[in-house]
Amino acid sequence: MTVGSGSRAGSSGPGAATASSEGGAVLDPSLLPPAVCVLGLGLIGGSVLRSAGAHTEVFGWSPTERTRGLAAADGHAVVDELDAALERARSTDALTVLAGPLTTFESVLRRVDAVAPTLALTDVGSVKAPVEALVAEHAPHARFVGSHPMAGTAESGWAAGSATLLHGARWVTTLTEDTDLAVWAAVTQLALGMGCVVVPAEAEAHDAAVARVSHLPHLLALALAQVGASGGQAPAALALSLAASSFRDGTRVAGTRPELIRAMCEGNREALLDALDDALGILGVARGSLASTGSLAKLVAAGHEGREHLDHRTDGLGRVLLRGDDLVDQLLAIGAAGGHVDGLRRDPDAAGSGSGQPIGLQVSGWFPED
Amino acid sequence: MTVGSGSRAGSSGPGAATASSEGGAVLDPSLLPPAVCVLGLGLIGGSVLRSAGAHTEVFGWSPTERTRGLAAADGHAVVDELDAALERARSTDALTVLAGPLTTFESVLRRVDAVAPTLALTDVGSVKAPVEALVAEHAPHARFVGSHPMAGTAESGWAAGSATLLHGARWVTTLTEDTDLAVWAAVTQLALGMGCVVVPAEAEAHDAAVARVSHLPHLLALALAQVGASGGQAPAALALSLAASSFRDGTRVAGTRPELIRAMCEGNREALLDALDDALGILGVARGSLASTGSLAKLVAAGHEGREHLDHRTDGLGRVLLRGDDLVDQLLAIGAAGGHVDGLRRDPDAAGSGSGQPIGLQVSGWFPED
Incomplete structure (x- = not known):
């Protein structure tokens, strides 16, 4: 499957996305x-x-x-x-x-x-x-x-x-x-x-993505809640009494109903293992660095940069209009690039709109401008 | 140092805490x-x-x-x-x-x-x-x-x-x-x-506590932000576009200024290593369980319980009044039990209030009632 090309606003040829000058979502009740x-x-x-x-x-x-x-x-x-x-x-x-x-x-x-x-x-x-x-x-x-x-x-x-x-x-x-x-x-x-x-x-890409941004956060929150509540070498009640917003935010989803967490996380086992292994690797390297040199420079820099990407994830998205024969590829490219669809209607110019033919669609959405 | 005994409301003997029937904080500008x-x-x-x-x-x-x-x-x-x-x-x-x-x-x-x-x-x-x-x-x-x-x-x-x-x-x-x-x-x-x-x-207990409830949350947030932003087997932009509140909350403190995170976490190295090792141990066991049996039951149960402890950390705190010769022990017991001090004044009955003598104090605070 080809993803990530051919759907840019202003690119040419059949199936290329073209910018919608009027912008805005379009809805078509007939669909x-x-x-x-x-x-x-x-x-x-x-x-x-x-x-x-x-x-x-x-x-x-x-x-x-x-x-x-x-x-x-x-x-x-x-x-x-x-x-x-x-x-x-x-x-x-x-x-x-x-x-x-x-x-x-x-x-x-x-x-x-x-x-x-x-x-x-x-x-x-x-x-x-x-x-x-x-x-x-x-x-x-x-x-x-x-x-x-x-x-x-x-x-x-x-x-x-x-x-x-x-x-x-x-x-x-x-x-x-x-x-x-x-x-x-x-x-x-x-x-x-x-x-x-x-x-x-794509289904596999979805599962890998939510493992990282939804299921892994639950595992880390659960581990953090357990470590905080145990106290370690501090009295446990002292640790919890000193917990401020970083601990409250970091453990919030550990309060989700256990059966819901389990169904969600256990149901995405392979992708979650991959995400968890990445987290364990990163934390293991940071542990070694902290123990040997006292520095957390690499973890802090990379993590801070990752959070910046989240804060700016919608920067630079511009409106596109998708149409044509390779619409599935164009749609997957929009999703893979962090964009989304916010409107669609029948394409009045499409040849194949008759019964039994592929449906002709115009899809409006948001896509990174460069 | 003796911590955790002798300061309960209603216990007897010199230095025992007694409940303040009027309650409320007391302040003494002369102190x-x-x-x-x-x-x-x-x-x-x-x-x-x-x-x-x-x-x-x-x-x-x-x-x-x-x-x-x-x-x-x-x-x-x-x-x-x-x-x-x-x-x-x-x-x-x-x-x-x-x-x-x-x-x-x-x-x-x-x-x-x-x-x-x-x-x-x-x-x-x-x-x-x-x-x-x-x-x-x-x-x-x-x-x-x-x-x-x-x-x-x-x-x-x-x-x-x-x-x-x-x-x-x-x-x-x-x-x-x-x-x-x-x-x-x-x-x-x-x-x-x-x-x-x-x-x-105690200083060491403080450092162990904040390692768990303040510094470790930063390390986990940084690792999570990095894993999410990398995307793994999913396009990174797709992962971030699917990030919802669990990821935003779980990575919030990764947005703190890097030099502040480093100063705070690197300055508490020994206690933080202990907390991080606990987290890595818990996550490693969970990883093994997920991979071998598909179950996250233990992690979910313990983490959920830990978060419940946080939500109920002030349940059962009742007012106490501390006084007497072993005040340091009583104060440390209050902190270790998750309580705190919200008022103090000179003890009118204390013998040692003269110049050069230990100061006589009455301390009001909150302590678990059982």
Whole structure:
């Protein structure tokens, strides 16, 4: 897969991105899915059920009777049986959202393959390569685009969700060369409608990225909380009483519910091991330097520079308009470069917009200007 | 040194703490130092110079002409020469505050020993055992009580200070069996007057504690920032664009000025190595478990529990009143138990309040109730 070339504003040739002089996001309701079927009504699924209704028909299912009752009591369309939900999704051509825990995906995907094998399908799990593999194995005919809406996880369950939870969040969509862009457009249009911006990525790159910026922070916070609370050669209560903002900030996510941390981190094992090994290597070198020479110069310089990159990550992003035959590559290049998508519509000039043809799209987004 | 017994409310015998039925902090202006001399007018020293004037005569010195000019222009009493400042401190019996960088302490202490060897002396450095050792070597006759006011360090210099910077901060005071309690009372009264609460501690315990809850958080934040910004097997820009609050919080202190991080962490090398080794050990075990069994159960449980301890660290603290001959032990017990001092006054019943006798004090504070 080619990533990182051919999508720059001002570059030429078919598929090149061109700057949108007017700027601003564009939305096209005709690209929304005809309906949305949400399978699992916890924090994210429940929030999608609540907010998608402003844009299209939406209905949901939960394996838990109590959750179905809560959602129905709040006025939402809820189906009691999974097979009935999938049958309704098939008949309405609904975009179906796997929103339960990853551990439930295999059994649900088997029903998808039995009842509605060619569904337009996405999920909202926090790891993406394992989900792609599950779909390929258990529902190989589904038209799948993976999703990861990056919203808070400190609470869970139907009651914790809201119609505005996803507002302002980054919604990762995973793409491959085989991605059905009509399904990607439906997922993206839905996400944009709920107030998200969309980050296209390869599944493996997503998993490696979140291992570093989401899962590793949890491991370090947990270790720090344990080291601080143990006190070492100081009375433990003295150490905690002297803890100020550096310790509070550094341990905040250690307060997340243990089962949520474990599901998230253990579910991304390979990528997390790679990130953890990098951290252990860096800290080990720093330990040696501190012990032998008394200096932390290298760690401090590199870490400070890394934090500066975070603070300036959106500097230099400029607006681009993507279109053309190599749209998947262009989208992946935007995500890989730290950019995102904030609008899309049908391309009036595209040849292939007829039935059975690849969909022609114009995608607006943000991309580094140099 | 005996720590952790004999100071509980309701225990009996001479020196036992007794609960103060009226509660609340008590202040005694007669315990304030007759004057305060601040040597070094950066963030902390400048803030002390600004705020101490509400309570007693105060004057300052900085080795930097520009800083002296700024402080004088703001209306503060500033002395141009170190020896002149020390002479004035001697003649006014001023509590003298070493507020420059640790690297300047030796030369200043040599002048103390030459000009005013028996000064009442404190410092505001972020490590305490090395300062105790420097004082013992270079100004052995000074009546020294170490201090560490735990206020922000993101900025520095005269302009960054303020009369309210220390309000609400924890002001650590270090004590030994040889501590002159009149000097400790002067330091404490000054700190309370500036809006701090006072945490008594042994110097080594302080250094071990801050290594865990202040210095180690910086090392982990620096390593995390570097791992996130490198991206690993993901494009680095993608990783940073997916960074949410866990990464931002976990790397915040990596944005502190590098020279401040280095001075603080490198100055507490031995204690920091101990804390870092604990963290590396915990993370190494977690790495092994994740790789071999896929489980992070132990890390998550222990880390979550540690964070819970932080959130509940002040639960169960009740008011105590300390007095009696073993006051140093009682004070250290309060600090070791996670408590603090918020008031003190002369003990009207104490026998030894005459000139040349140990000062009789009543100290109010907070201590775990069981």
